[in-house]
Amino acid sequence: MTGQTQTLVFVHGVGGMISRENWLGPLSESMVRAGHSRPEKSGIKIMSIRYQNSLTEPTDGKPPAETWHGRSDAAAHADFQRGRHSAERLLVQHRYDPPLFGLEDLQPGAPLLAGAVEKLSRLLREEARRYRTDARARASVGRSVVGQLPDQGRAVIVAHSLGSVVMLDLLKKLPPDLTVDRLITIGSPLSLASFWPFIKPGGDFPHDRVKSWVNVFDSLDPVSGGLGVAHLHPEAVDAAVHVGSLHRLVSNHAASAYLSLPVLGALVGDALYGVPTPKASTSDSLPxxxxxxxxxxxxxxxxxxxxxxxxxxxxxxxxxxxxxxxxxxxxxxxxxxxxxxxxxxxxxxxxxxxxxxxxxxxxxxxxxxxxxxxxxxxxxxxxxxxxxxxxxxxxxxxxxxxxxxxxxxxxxxxxxxxxxxxxxxxxxxxxxxxxxxxxxxxxxxxxxxxxxxxxxxxxxxxxxxxxxxxxxxxxxxxxxxxxxxxxxxxxxxxxxxxxxxxxxxxxxxxxxxxxxxxxxxxxxxxxxxxxxxxxxxxxxxxxxxxxxxxxxxxxxxxxxxxxxxxxxxxxxxxxxxxxxxxxxxxxxxxxxxxxxxxxxxxxxxxxxxxxxxxxxxxxxRAVTKESGELTLSAKERQALPHVDRPAISS
Structure with a gap:
């Protein structure tokens, strides 16, 4: 990473862009709890990608062209697997950690809860249906997102809700000099495979461009359907979390809920800063x-x-x-x-x-x-x-x-x-x-x-x-x-x-x-x-x-x-x-x-x-000998075992 610009990118979901304070604040706190520095104080470039206007009021134009072709080489596959297993270790370490702060306990009555769920579902249906069925809107969103991304360097991308669908749709269309060290999808509806026919599960994955992919989902998140995506996309590592209880069903989909989890801070911090590399050993320093x-x-x-x-x-x-x-x-x-x-x-x-x-x-x-x-x-x-x-x-x-x-x-x-x-x-x-x-x-x-x-x-x-x-x-x-x-x-x-x-x-x-x-x-x-x-x-x-x-x-x-x-x-x-x-x-x-x-x-x-x-x-011989004494030769006596049971301890 040395010598290359690092960028932390957030891609919003349904309902449009949330304020920087509402997504970076929880994430920064969770990164500190995971032992990392705050990105806003570490020289990390921070970027919020907005695309809702391009979705609701699309402009004419072609979709962005594919910039990745063919298959990744062996070194890229090996590098991707290292990133994958690094993420898996972090998930194990933080799998029981609750959210760190500040999500209000919503305890509405049944009618109010039903209304909130319906509002969220309506937003998902309207915006996701438009992205799925309107080729003009999809091309417009693609141009907008790719145009906002850095042209080069390294990035960690956190994509929420519909934003995860947008990013997966664009993985082969990213700027060719941009490397994504980790793609983190949260609250993703990608588990609804039939809804996204243009995303083919199991296809070629740009391992040399995207170094790891972690999908974080809450089993009570209505948008995710309570399911991960790794059964459809084996490149992803699924992280099942539990933000809150059933009465917080709606807030469980909120980006701030996911980003306040320590596991998010650990995943982002690891991708941005990494861990100290052990010094190379020599024959003079063998333990x-x-x-x-x-x-x-x-x-x-x-x-x-x-x-x-x-x-x-x-x-x-x-x-x-x-x-x-x-x-x-x-x-x-x-x-x-x-x-x-x-x-x-x-x-x-x-x-x-x-x-x-x-x-x-x-x-x-x-x-x-x-x-x-x-x-x-x-x-x-x-x-x-x-x-x-x-x-x-x-x-x-x-x-x-x-x-x-x-x-x-x-x-x-x-x-x-x-x-x-x-x-x-x-x-x-x-x-x-x-x-x-x-x-x-x-x-x-x-x-x-x-x-x-x-x-x-x-x-x-x-x-x-x-x-x-x-x-x-x-x-x-x-x-x-x-x-x-x-x-x-x-x-x-x-x-x-x-x-x-x-x-x-x-x-x-x-x-x-x-x-x-x-x-x-x-x-x-x-x-x-x-x-x-x-x-x-x-x-x-x-x-x-x-x-x-x-x-x-x-x-x-x-x-x-x-x-x-x-x-x-x-x-x-x-x-x-x-x-x-x-x-x-x-x-x-x-x-x-x-x-x-x-x-x-x-x-x-x-x-x-x-x-x-x-x-x-x-x-x-003793049983079958018809008469006479049974005698053993010296060789036969020597061959007899000297123990009458196995020695199971020395």
Whole structure:
């Protein structure tokens, strides 16, 4: 924005122009409350667009010519998405804020209220009908509005009521050197799509000319019909607000009512002034502060997402623009979701910054896990979307290249195992695990996100888990979804279910030291809760744990196949019992329990084929041997498992 003139533009609605005091006064106050300077005291050019005379007394002439043609490029799309998500964050922050001041409480009787509503409706019908049906009036309004707009520079436009229709109608006819940083429509009747046949929903949008569009509407606003516009115009971000109660039905449409909302001040201030840009980081200024280990899996996921961006290649700039927008939005949503809860937890780990996630994640997790501990966590990364909750297609070769780059940055040094071989084993094992379960329609990366999170203190557990939290206690708590953290929950679930308990230490989950009976109860409850997941989520978790033991086999790591077999067997017992009960009662849920049973049986059959159990073979031999003693060779004795239950804590 530096060096270019900035203009704040207000476009009136039905009934004609309101005074500058009545629209700028409320807006200026709401901007101050949002932490911004008053525009009238900040060198911002302020402009009120008037068009009512052109509508009611039109002059002859052609409509303004289109100045925008074709499609926006990839960079413009990426810039538009950044503006969109910036607006969404502001809406979340201010969604409960009431109007700041001064709107009178109108409490008329029913006849007076009906008369006021009728007057407003009549104005809308008369003026909107004329703009819709009178081509001469529409052309006259267009010439007038375009002629009043700045010829160049940058603008933030607030368009009220019918003014929102006028501005959308003119988006491709704006002065070519004028950039609209944010279009804000308030009280818009654009939801009445059939009334505006000349505005085609879903058409090409000038992303390079209009950087973001936010539509603010009150559900009690009669002009908006109580509806947003994003269902017709996906470029818009809808912001549902509530200015007042039903007895203020008419005032709810007033521009001053909308402009007195803090969210309007935040939206306008953000577009005019922006926020301070973080200083570019250098290798000499990498953060070295110790972060709570509960954040480590989140940081690992962010490190992987960054490598996907860096290894994208110059030929996929459009994809990278979308991916980077999704990456930053995912991190911001994660931080927005946990900050308040972390403040309420005195033992909470410090929250990493946005820059920690986006720029320094690999540095912060470097050497955190050994290769065996990394396996289930990376498998979880590959199954889940790297930018949850968004799901962007990633080519297998690109995935492999990013994975090698990630391993090179986060593994502990000293291993003879190359990053390339490690990555290949991970990817090949995951493909084998998908084949083992058979149903190719259950796409793992679409399923794991949000599937399983081990929650001890409600939403935000990964941020709030104190270092000494017992592993058994955590594993016995509720399995829940945690928005962007769902992928991380899947990572930890795979680590636990595949017996890689030591990986949990790196996730801020310490060994419990509980007695054997307590640990056994924890294991049983964990398996039962695993069985409670939907068939899709259970299938995804099964892919992850099977892939983990396959990697262990390929890379000659200690195998956890026998421990995994016991988890699956315990979960299967729980599922079969529940399925039988649903079947007996003729419950409609019986079909889902049957699907769970098939998933677990496939997994168990694969384990028995690929990793034969010495103990199971011994039982078969003992039962089928007709006579004589059963003896074991030294090799067979050595192959017997040394534990009789999965170790769910290290």
């Amino acid at each position: 070295d502060r110790v972060r709570g280990s509960a954040w480590m899996p989140f940081l690992l996921a962010s490190a992987y997402a960054r490598q996907l961006s860096l290894t994208c290649g110059d030929r996929r700039t459009r994809w990278r623009g979308r991916f980077d927008t999704a990456r930053s939005t995912s991190v911001r949503r994660l931080l927005d979701g946990v900050n308040d809860q972390v403040l309420e937890q005195p033992d909470a780990h410090p929250v990493p910054t946005e820059s920690d996630f986006l720029d320094h994640a690999a540095h912060l997790v470097e050497g955190q896990w050994d290769d065996q501990e990394l396996v289930p966590l990376v498998i979880g990364l590959l199954l889940g979307s790297p930018v949850p909750p968004f799901r962007l297609d990633i080519h297998r070769d690109h995935q492999g290249e990013a994975l090698v780059s990630l391993l090179n940055r986060v593994r502990r040094r000293g291993s003879d195992l190359s990053d390339q071989r490690f990555a290949t084993a991970l990817l090949e094992s995951l493909e084998d695990a998908k084949d083992a379960l058979g149903d190719s329609s259950l796409r793992g990366f679409l399923l794991l996100g949000g599937a399983l999170v081990l929650a001890a203190t409600g939403v935000g557990v990964m941020a709030a888990a104190p270092t000494g939290l017992a592993g058994a206690a955590l594993l016995t708590s509720t399995l829940a979804s945690f928005g962007p953290g769902g992928m991380v929950g899947g990572m930890i679930t795979i680590a636990a279910a595949s017996g890689a308990g030591s990986a949990l230490v790196g996730a801020g989950i310490a060994a419990s030291g509980a007695e054997q009976a307590a640990e056994m109860r924890a294991f049983v409850r964990f398996a039962e809760q695993l069985a409670q997941q939907s068939p899709e989520r259970l299938a995804s978790a099964m892919r992850g744990v099977l892939a983990t033991v396959l990697v262990q086999e390929r890379l000659r790591m200690p195998s956890k196949a026998d421990q995994l077999r016991q988890v699956v067997t315990q979960a299967l017992a729980s599922v079969v019992n529940e399925q039988n009960l649903h079947h007996e009662l003729r419950s409609r849920e019986a079909t889902e329990w049957e699907a769970r049973r098939k998933i677990l049986l496939r997994g168990l059959e694969f384990l028995d084929r690929r990793f034969p159990s010495p103990g199971r073979d011994l039982v078969v």
